[in-house]
Amino acid sequence: MGRRPCCPKEINKGAWSREEDETLSKYVAIHGEGKWQKVALNAGLKRCGKSCRQRWLNYLKPGIKRGDISVDEEDMIIRLHRLLGNRWALIAKRLPGRTDNEIKNYWNTNLSKKLQKHGTPSLSVSSPQNKRNEEEKIKQVHVAPEAPRPRRISAVEYSKIMENNRCSTTTPSPSNKVEGSSDEASFSDFLIDIDQSQLLIGDDSNSKVPQMEEEHINKQVGLTNSPSSSSPSDHCHHLLAEKFDPLETLLDVELKRMASFLGLEND
DNA sequence: AACAGCGTCAACCGCTGTAGA
DNA sequence: GTCTACAGCGGTTGACGCTGT
Incomplete structure (x- = not known):
């Protein structure tokens, strides 16, 4: 046909x-x-x-930046690529004014060669204290170039996977993990705990940062939470109801970490 | 000056996911 | 449930410009 x-x-x-x-x-x-x-x-x-x-x-489209990619942008691209692999559209979302095509071209023509030449790029943002943690985290979430291409997945499929994982009982919920914890890694651990082989990625342009992460962040910064004090199972239901992108969320955690290194937390 | 080789980047192509009929 | 149109994504191609010989 x-x-x-x-x-x-x-x-x-x-x-x-x-x-x-x-x-x-x-x-x-x-x-x-x-x-x-x-x-x-x-x-x-x-x-x-x-x-x-x-x-x-x-x-x-108005707002498209043309011309040289700055050092900061390059650094960001490298980091995001480590995290996401060749998911240019997702990477582009984090670089205002840059298009996936441009980033892809830049990677293929500049960065991939640089990386081949120098091995792991020296990232400008790294404090010795956090470097090990970060490397550890990147190891965990690193999308190897040779790894099978991540598959986009529907919310329905995700629901099935989550149900299979019995997330309400076995997967730590952000809400109860966060209690009294200022460790944002705990949240990303929660995400990483999802079987990588079943990791799904909903990357459509409308997917928003999940509410659960907002709640988590709100708790981190001491904002009052939504009236529905959520139990783990509530969170699970919330997950099932919403289109959810663990990578997107991981990415935000990673970016926050980067921002804190740079002292840009409030931006 | 002429040519070859190489790098860059805009555009094309094929595939998948989603929505609606 | 199936089909179709459309949107979006990532890999690849090819035209063009630059550089070296």
């Missing part, structure tokens, strides 16, 4: 002209993003919808 070609045959390919860029920008400014097939059709662009989307997101 063949797949229908996504684009008509009589379309432009290759580099976009200035006229095409203008047409696309104007159309999106008026009608907004989305429905890219219609964009291509209605705007009179002889391009396929995918091509329009990509051009907009990677080049025309």
Whole structure:
């Protein structure tokens, strides 16, 4: 069963002209993003919808940073890549103004070579005290390049996995772990405890930082919690109900750690 | 000056997930 | 439950510019 070609045959390919860029920008400014097939059709662009989307997101969209990647950004990319592997879209989300394509290209052309040359890159943010912990943590969550590609997974599948793991009984809940603990690692441990082979990653752009993590953070900073004092099983139900991204959460923990090294905790 | 080799990056391609009919 | 269209992602390609010979 063949797949229908996504684009008509009589379309432009290759580099976009200035006229095409203008047409696309104007159309999106008026009608907004989305429905890219219609964009291509209605705007009179002889391009396929995918091509329009990509051009907009990677080049025309306001706020796109172009040009040199700063040292800080590079450092961040390296760290995020350690954590996430080749999940460029997720990495890009953490670098405002940078696109997944740009980061991917930068990695392939610069960083991968640097890393090959020097082995582990020397990351600028590391205090001796925390370095060991961090290395340990990275070891645990490191996505090896040769590891099978993480699979995106639906909330429904996740629910099944969580139920199989009997999370209400065997998995420590952030809510009871956090009690009296200022150790944010405990929270990431909770995440890491999920069988790596079953680790799922919901990385759609709408996935928000899970409420459970917000609660955790709120507790850390001494904010009052939501009225529903949650039992472990409540948390489990919450997990089941929400689309949840353990990696996303881990990432935030990691970023917070980095921020604390840099003294940027309040930013 | 001419050519080859290499690096960069925009764009393409194929795949998966999701939503709606 | 199945099918289809669409969105999104990551790997790959190819055009172009730069550098070395």
